[in-house]
Amino acid sequence: MSPGSIPIMQSPAGPHTVIDGRRYLYFVGTGYLGLQGHPELIRAACDAARQYGIGSANSRTAFGNLPPTLDVERQAAECFGFDEAFYFASGYVGNHILALHLEDRYDAVFVDEFSHYCVMEASRLTGRPVWKFRHADPEDLAAALRRHLKPGQRPWIASDGVFAARGDMAPLADYANVLADYSGAVMCIDDAHGLGVLGTGGRGTLEHTGLLADDGLVLANLEPDGADRPRRLFCGTLSKAFGGYGGIIPGTRGFIERLKSTSPYYRGASAPPAPAAAATARALQIVRTRPEMRARLWKNVGTVKAGLCRLGLETNDTPVPIVCLQIGDAENMQRIQRELMQQGIVIAYMAAYAGLGPEGALRIAVFATHTEEMIQQLLDTLQKLV
Amino acid sequence: MSPGSIPIMQSPAGPHTVIDGRRYLYFVGTGYLGLQGHPELIRAACDAARQYGIGSANSRTAFGNLPPTLDVERQAAECFGFDEAFYFASGYVGNHILALHLEDRYDAVFVDEFSHYCVMEASRLTGRPVWKFRHADPEDLAAALRRHLKPGQRPWIASDGVFAARGDMAPLADYANVLADYSGAVMCIDDAHGLGVLGTGGRGTLEHTGLLADDGLVLANLEPDGADRPRRLFCGTLSKAFGGYGGIIPGTRGFIERLKSTSPYYRGASAPPAPAAAATARALQIVRTRPEMRARLWKNVGTVKAGLCRLGLETNDTPVPIVCLQIGDAENMQRIQRELMQQGIVIAYMAAYAGLGPEGALRIAVFATHTEEMIQQLLDTLQKLV
Numbered sequence: 001m002s003p004g005s006i007p008i009m010q011s012p013a014g015p016h017t018v019i020d021g022r023r024y025l026y027f028v029g030t031g032y033l034g035l036q037g038h039p040e041l042i043r044a045a046c047d048a049a050r051q052y053g054i055g056s057a058n059s060r061t062a063f064g065n066l067p068p069t070l071d072v073e074r075q076a077a078e079c080f081g082f083d084e085a086f087y088f089a090s091g092y093v094g095n096h097i098l099a100l101h102l103e104d105r106y107d108a109v110f111v112d113e114f115s116h117y118c119v120m121e122a123s124r125l126t127g128r129p130v131w132k133f134r135h136a137d138p139e140d141l142a143a144a145l146r147r148h149l150k151p152g153q154r155p156w157i158a159s160d161g162v163f164a165a166r167g168d169m170a171p172l173a174d175y176a177n178v179l180a181d182y183s184g185a186v187m188c189i190d191d192a193h194g195l196g197v198l199g200t201g202g203r204g205t206l207e208h209t210g211l212l213a214d215d216g217l218v219l220a221n222l223e224p225d226g227a228d229r230p231r232r233l234f235c236g237t238l239s240k241a242f243g244g245y246g247g248i249i250p251g252t253r254g255f256i257e258r259l260k261s262t263s264p265y266y267r268g269a270s271a272p273p274a275p276a277a278a279a280t281a282r283a284l285q286i287v288r289t290r291p292e293m294r295a296r297l298w299k300n301v302g303t304v305k306a307g308l309c310r311l312g313l314e315t316n317d318t319p320v321p322i323v324c325l326q327i328g329d330a331e332n333m334q335r336i337q338r339e340l341m342q343q344g345i346v347i348a349y350m351a352a353y354a355g356l357g358p359e360g361a362l363r364i365a366v367f368a369t370h371t372e373e374m375i376q377q378l379l380d381t382l383q384k385l386v
Numbered sequence: 387m388s389p390g391s392i393p394i395m396q397s398p399a400g401p402h403t404v405i406d407g408r409r410y411l412y413f414v415g416t417g418y419l420g421l422q423g424h425p426e427l428i429r430a431a432c433d434a435a436r437q438y439g440i441g442s443a444n445s446r447t448a449f450g451n452l453p454p455t456l457d458v459e460r461q462a463a464e465c466f467g468f469d470e471a472f473y474f475a476s477g478y479v480g481n482h483i484l485a486l487h488l489e490d491r492y493d494a495v496f497v498d499e500f501s502h503y504c505v506m507e508a509s510r511l512t513g514r515p516v517w518k519f520r521h522a523d524p525e526d527l528a529a530a531l532r533r534h535l536k537p538g539q540r541p542w543i544a545s546d547g548v549f550a551a552r553g554d555m556a557p558l559a560d561y562a563n564v565l566a567d568y569s570g571a572v573m574c575i576d577d578a579h580g581l582g583v584l585g586t587g588g589r590g591t592l593e594h595t596g597l598l599a600d601d602g603l604v605l606a607n608l609e610p611d612g613a614d615r616p617r618r619l620f621c622g623t624l625s626k627a628f629g630g631y632g633g634i635i636p637g638t639r640g641f642i643e644r645l646k647s648t649s650p651y652y653r654g655a656s657a658p659p660a661p662a663a664a665a666t667a668r669a670l671q672i673v674r675t676r677p678e679m680r681a682r683l684w685k686n687v688g689t690v691k692a693g694l695c696r697l698g699l700e701t702n703d704t705p706v707p708i709v710c711l712q713i714g715d716a717e718n719m720q721r722i723q724r725e726l727m728q729q730g731i732v733i734a735y736m737a738a739y740a741g742l743g744p745e746g747a748l749r750i751a752v753f754a755t756h757t758e759e760m761i762q763q764l765l766d767t768l769q770k771l772v
Binding site: 050116 | 416482650
């Protein structure tokens, strides 16, 4: 993996992407809504660079609030149906921020064994006992809670909403049922791959699962005077479906104000750069007001999964735009990836990632901007190779 | 701190900065070389947005390497005098990355009590015993090592190079002397406020202290077959003096290749956005090739500190462009800040920050782009208020 030998992307990520000088039909990465190279985002980025420069060079507690940063927070609050939001440097640290802010609210951490690296890192950061439960298995979660929690102790449950490589969803409704017996339990979901993609409003895996508003709970943020029933939190990134950059935590006004007033990520870290923030604010507005993009994505996901099924390849039937294929051993999958690429189509072979076995897997990413013809071309070419 | 009441910056940070509609003479933040709004950076950001979009939407282990990301790493390696560099989402997590990558190399952590939040967080993340030593006190570090390390155990020493609010430097040469007795010791410096500013080449606090190249040690990166003498590492941000965005770790080729091949921040986090990366690459080139900017900054720092000294205000005599003033109680300092602002000059009053006492402090940031007249205006106005 010396820098000389790695592939270099020479255009925005999109249904066609230029890599090392060649234009490929592209089914890789996380640009699910096809916004990374959207002209409105690019215009917003350039306008902001000219008006505000690259960054505020200042803490947000002093004079470091540039309008694009605040725009992202306003747009994200509206997009996700909350009062406020906290926008920060990278989605990677969303779980860190939540787990540290609420550290007096839990006694032990229970984490899906296939959770993303950042979820594992945040779990470790808590300094509490960390127990892994079997992937996407509410019964094993229940067993782990019974086994490891002492009476009166409060669990923190951590998981991805959508798993980046495997493309499956955490069974959040089942987790919620399990947690109903645990006073003060908190479920914290990293929804990096669900936000913008899942749910009628694009509010992610919790919305898709019907957990965003139950019993009048608009959500899910811990209030100091709150009841002790189970609560749900989520964080995510705006660099994937939204085509922008940076991490986001939406919440009620009180929760976000307390979070900002105490988090070192507000007081002591740079906000995302102005050009990226401006593009991200525009992206949030586009995603919120153009639900037809998500409908188109879901349709494409259905077409890809049905087509793979006809080829005898096993997939799930969710609207998640990630298809994980395990076809023979690593060598066979590398061959398929390589031969597809020779024919001008790129999918990813992932040798190692959270949740993958020793042989790795092929990963197909579906975009809203793929046409039916593009998808048919992928399916036809795959058919000859598998 | 509701979003309605916070000040909003409406221009690039610079010697003159527009806040809430008024143009101020500005001595706040971290834009020490005045690059945040530099036309060459803005042009680079816009060109990159148009050519590559906002971000690669992909892991760097797959197809997610955009040319601006690799440019930053090449330019940073050259700027800091190393073979290679790793460029990542935020300087806040540089210590996290290093401490996790090298976690089998130390048994206990010793950290300056006034270190930045991110250094404290990374220390906690290690899961090792964490011992604080008195701020900038090599004797207390030595005592802590004697008290807490068992025979054969290896210490990890963590500190800021320059302290963000206090503006003082860690006595790194003294720490190096203390560590000479400890086989396998590692000193890991967060040089967020030193990079670009200190040292003949702008390589930071280690260069300023003469520790970047002693005994032919070009540096400072742990090699698997390396001797067990004390080692030094540093990380930092490119969002302050450099006017760009993102975290940086320079190192030898072998070290950086191993770091990238194992770090979840390479495999599982978005690289900084393309517009910011392109601006940052340009900034690194500017800083490397125009040492006169740094000379000008040092001259301005000398002028400010000498002037404050004539007003009877205590400062240090280092080239660090941060002046921390404690003048009476919080109320008095807030008054000075407010009255200066009424007269069109902004400095910061920091109520709370790592290293500050309960009354907080005034903080003056000096830029290379301040003119002698601007500095004189600050000193004259301050004289009337203190």
